[in-house]
Amino acid sequence: MQLHAQDHDRDHDQKPPVPRHAIADGTTFLIRLEDNLDVGRVQPGKRFKAKLEEDMMGPDETMILHSSRIRGHISAVGNGFHPRLLLSFDEIETPRGWAPLMATITAVPGEHGLTIGDEGAIERAGQGGSGHHDPDAEGIGSKAGAAAGVVRAIFSDHRLQLQKGIILEVRLDRPLQVPWR
Numbered sequence: 001m002q003l004h005a006q007d008h009d010r011d012h013d014q015k016p017p018v019p020r021h022a023i024a025d026g027t028t029f030l031i032r033l034e035d036n037l038d039v040g041r042v043q044p045g046k047r048f049k050a051k052l053e054e055d056m057m058g059p060d061e062t063m064i065l066h067s068s069r070i071r072g073h074i075s076a077v078g079n080g081f082h083p084r085l086l087l088s089f090d091e092i093e094t095p096r097g098w099a100p101l102m103a104t105i106t107a108v109p110g111e112h113g114l115t116i117g118d119e120g121a122i123e124r125a126g127q128g129g130s131g132h133h134d135p136d137a138e139g140i141g142s143k144a145g146a147a148a149g150v151v152r153a154i155f156s157d158h159r160l161q162l163q164k165g166i167i168l169e170v171r172l173d174r175p176l177q178v179p180w181r
Helices: 001-011 142-156
Strands: 030-033 047-052 069-078 084-094 097-100 103-107 114-116 122-124 167-172
Touching: 103 114
Parallel strands: none
Antiparallel strands: 030 047, 030 167, 047 069, 069 084, 084 097, 084 122, 103 167, 114 122
């Protein structure tokens, strides 16, 4: 009886099989942005386009080919000292038509000034966050350093721009069902 319970637990922890003609959730892939997106100029709802940078293949060899078009929209924009841009994906072109695309940005490869925050939002990397502890944390030197950091932050470039051609790493949040008929 004990063996049966362990088998049941193991089966319960496994993901359900990927449906036929689908690409599994959790699959990561690269896309190339086809529009310039600047947090100072865009608003939620603005549409954007991208292209798939690599072939995607499901377990039954269902494929979506490199250069397939992707459509999406901007869900949220944050300006100020902590600019952020949240992109949502709407659909992807497949060999047999458009399919809904539910995915999250996981990285901006090669862009060291950008980070990925909550919900896949693209954010400008922190200013001056060296991470070391100041032994004079409560002293005058610390307060002067903090004031200098505020001044530096006020006059530094806080714009967040994604240039046309930038590569984004994306992860499927749900299986991508490819139209078959």
